[in-house]
Structures are given as C-alpha cells and as structure tokens.
Amino acid sequence: MAHDVQPIEVGAADSIAECFARRVAATPEAVAYRRYDAKGEAWSDITWREAAAAVARMRAGLASENLAIGERVASRVGDGATLQMGIGGVPDATLNALTGRRDLRVWTEMFSDGVLELDRVGALDRHHPLTASFVFGSRDLYDWVDGNHRVRMMRTEHTNDPGLIAQQRMMTSVNTALEVDLFGQANASRINARIYSGFGGQTDFIVGALHSSGGQSFIALRSWHPKADVSTVVPLVDEPVTSFQQSAIVTEHGIAELWGYDQRAQCRHIIRDAAHPQVRDELWEEAAHLGLA
Numbered sequence: 001m002a003h004d005v006q007p008i009e010v011g012a013a014d015s016i017a018e019c020f021a022r023r024v025a026a027t028p029e030a031v032a033y034r035r036y037d038a039k040g041e042a043w044s045d046i047t048w049r050e051a052a053a054a055v056a057r058m059r060a061g062l063a064s065e066n067l068a069i070g071e072r073v074a075s076r077v078g079d080g081a082t083l084q085m086g087i088g089g090v091p092d093a094t095l096n097a098l099t100g101r102r103d104l105r106v107w108t109e110m111f112s113d114g115v116l117e118l119d120r121v122g123a124l125d126r127h128h129p130l131t132a133s134f135v136f137g138s139r140d141l142y143d144w145v146d147g148n149h150r151v152r153m154m155r156t157e158h159t160n161d162p163g164l165i166a167q168q169r170m171m172t173s174v175n176t177a178l179e180v181d182l183f184g185q186a187n188a189s190r191i192n193a194r195i196y197s198g199f200g201g202q203t204d205f206i207v208g209a210l211h212s213s214g215g216q217s218f219i220a221l222r223s224w225h226p227k228a229d230v231s232t233v234v235p236l237v238d239e240p241v242t243s244f245q246q247s248a249i250v251t252e253h254g255i256a257e258l259w260g261y262d263q264r265a266q267c268r269h270i271i272r273d274a275a276h277p278q279v280r281d282e283l284w285e286e287a288a289h290l291g292l293a
Contacts, residue, residue: 086175112137165208171215173205188242216247223251223276235286267292
C-alpha cells in the first residue's frame with residue numbers, strides 16, 4: 001500500500017501543534033494524508049481538520065490514563081537505572097514521572113523529548129553516554145543531540161543486542177502492546193491478522209533486561225481500548241505473540257506481577273490488578289476454562 005503525504009514547513013514553527021493550527025486555519029478540508037491500494041487507486045483521505053483532531057485526542061490521552069500508568073511504572077524505577085522506552089504516550093508519561101530520580105542512564109533503540117527533559121532537571125548520569133539508534137521529537141531535541149558528545153548513535157544491531165543490553169546496570173525496559181492475555185503473552189503488532197505496527201526491539205530488550213543485574217521489564221498499556229470499546233486484557237491472544245514473561249504488566253488499575261510466579265498466580269494478578277473491573281468476572285470464567293483458576 002502506497003502513501004501520499006503532503007508536507008508542511010516545520011522550521012518556522014515552535015511545535016507540531018502550531019504547524020497543525022496554521023494549516024487547519026488555512027485549508028481545513030485539504031487532504032493531509034492519502035492511502036492507496038496496490039493498484040494505485042485512492043483508498044482513503046484524511047483531512048487536516050481530522051488529523052488535528054487525532055493529535056488533540058492523543059494529547060488528551062497523555063493527561064489521563066497514561067499519566068496514571070506512567071506513575072505506576074516509575075514507582076518501580078530507582079536511582080541509577082538504565083532506561084529503554086518504546087514509543088507512545090505511556091513511555092512518555094513514564095519518563096515524565098522520573099524527573100525526581102538521579103544518575104539514570106539510557107540504552108535504547110530510540111528516544112524522544114522525555115529524555116531531554118530528564119537531562120534538563122539533572123536526572124541523567126552526566127558521566128555516562130546515552131546510546132540509541134535514532135531519535136524522534138521536537139526541534140529542541142534535535143538541537144540538543146546535534147554535536148552532543150554524550151549521545152552515541154549506533155546501528156540497531158548494536159543497540160538491540162540482548163547480550164549488550166544485559167550488561168547495562170539495572171536495565172529497565174518499558175514497552176506497550178495492543179493486548180495481553182491471562183498467560184502474560186503480549187500482542188504488539190497485529191489486529192485481525194493484519195500488521196498494525198512493527199514490534200521493534202521489544203523482544204530484544206525484554207530478554208536483555210531480564211538478564212541484567214537488577215534488571216526488569218514492563219508491558220504498560222491502558223486496560224480498555226476507547227476507540228474499539230474493548231478490554232485490552234483478553235483470555236488468550238489470537239494473534240502472533242510478540243513477547244511474554246515480563247516482570248509485570250501495568251495498567252491504570254495496578255501492577256500485575258508475573259516474574260517468579262506460576263501461571264495460576266500470574267493469571268490471578270492480571271485479572272485482579274490489571275484488568276478493567278467491567279470484564280473481571282468474564283475473565284475469571286475464561287480462566288477456569290483455561291485451567292488457570
């Protein structure tokens with residue numbers, strides 16, 4: 001499937017939000033994004049007004065459930081930890097909740113503006129380099145990275161090597177998923193058998209973190225998907241499994257401990273501490289059918 005993206009000038013703007021505001025004001029119904037099928041025929045159009053609304057919804061999400069999830073994950077991260085964060089609202093909210101820590105290190109596939117804020121408040125170890133494969137964020141972030149001798153940009157084969165990840169001090173991996181099940185399995189890539197997102201280095205960092213001295217890994221996600229109006233905790237994922245056996249699954253409702261527990265205890269923790277209250281009774285019934293309760 002091909003994509004047709006209409007570019008906008010970012011250089012003169014202070015933020016992406018400002019770019020959207022200018023474009024929506026000028027031509028709100030113009031096509032911002034167009035998808036094509038394999039024959040080159042137009043599949044669907046997204047206008048600038050619709051794109052701006054989507055960005056606004058994403059920002060609003062950061063101010064509610066994601067912040068609660070970020071606070072819960074941050075409560076498990078101590079001074080001196082090494083961080084890997086995936087992309088999205090939950091990892092960003094976690095970084096936002098870590099500004100009170102000290103001597104944090106970064107070894108990750110990518111990072112965004114949350115790391116810049118940690119540096120500004122003195123939360124990072126200034127005597128240790130930040131290692132990543134790419135960065136994505138604001139102009140302030142790119143200006144900070146440019147010529148910064150503390151930032152090492154390496155090939156993905158290096159940053160995502162589980163053996164190297166395991167050597168990092170108190171390696172802490174925080175990623176998200178589309179859904180998790182009662183066995184602690186996570187699907188981070190497919191919906192209805194179609195690829196929704198690449199899972200990136202999630203598996204590499206989970207393995208590396210769990211082999212690190214003092215390391216831990218978390219799958220952090222909202223317990224309910226507002227757009228699909230369904231629970232993200234399901235009895236059994238029916239898509240390819242991206243990862244499993246993390247330290248814990250974290251939602252806005254709590255932290256479901258996995259590491260060190262048998263499958264029945266893991267299931268109990270997931271339902272009690274991570275699932276949305278609306279579906280807990282149903283999940284207990286399904287757990288019984290699966291031999292977990």
